[in-house]
Amino acid sequence: MAFTFAHNNFNVLDLEKSIKFYQEALGLEVVREKKTPDFTLAYLGDKQTPHQLELTWLKDRKKPYDLGENEFHLAFATKDFAGAYAKHKQMGCICYENPAMGIYFITDPDGYWLEIVPAK
Numbered sequence: 001m002a003f004t005f006a007h008n009n010f011n012v013l014d015l016e017k018s019i020k021f022y023q024e025a026l027g028l029e030v031v032r033e034k035k036t037p038d039f040t041l042a043y044l045g046d047k048q049t050p051h052q053l054e055l056t057w058l059k060d061r062k063k064p065y066d067l068g069e070n071e072f073h074l075a076f077a078t079k080d081f082a083g084a085y086a087k088h089k090q091m092g093c094i095c096y097e098n099p100a101m102g103i104y105f106i107t108d109p110d111g112y113w114l115e116i117v118p119a120k
Contacts (some may be wrong), residue, residue: 005051007043007051007054008053008074009053009054010054010055010108011055011056011058011061011065012055012056012110013057013062013065013110015042015055018055018109018110019055021093022055022108025087025088025091025114026046026076027046028044028045028046028053029045029047030044031043031045031052038059038060039056039057040056040057042055064111065110067111067112070113072113074114075117076114076115077118077120078116079118079119081102081117081118084116088104088106088116091106093108094106095107095113096113103116104116
């Protein structure tokens with residue numbers, strides 16, 4: 001039995017704010033949406049790989065999600081590491097830097113961490 005990777009999911013409080021962040025910070029675009037009276041799913045992609053990030057907005061959710069110790073993250077590789085770093089610094093979304101490893105992390109509007117690594 002074989003499986004292929006489909007998507008990751010993050011629950012968000014403000015879907016439009018989150019979509020704008022992912023577009024500006026990482027160049028992701030909405031590739032499809034599913035809207036119901038109670039929730040909306042927005043699938044974001046990079047137009048280069050089949051990987052998608054599913055953002056879930058729940059109509060009745062009013063308080064921020066408890067991310068616990070937030071020991072999970074998604075990683076994004078870029079060929080323009082210096083340019084990405086400058087952009088994220090200007091956006092004020094860098095939350096952790098590890099120069100010794102040559103990586104840093106940004107945080108989205110809901111507090112999810114996203115690792116930025118140089119493309120190999």
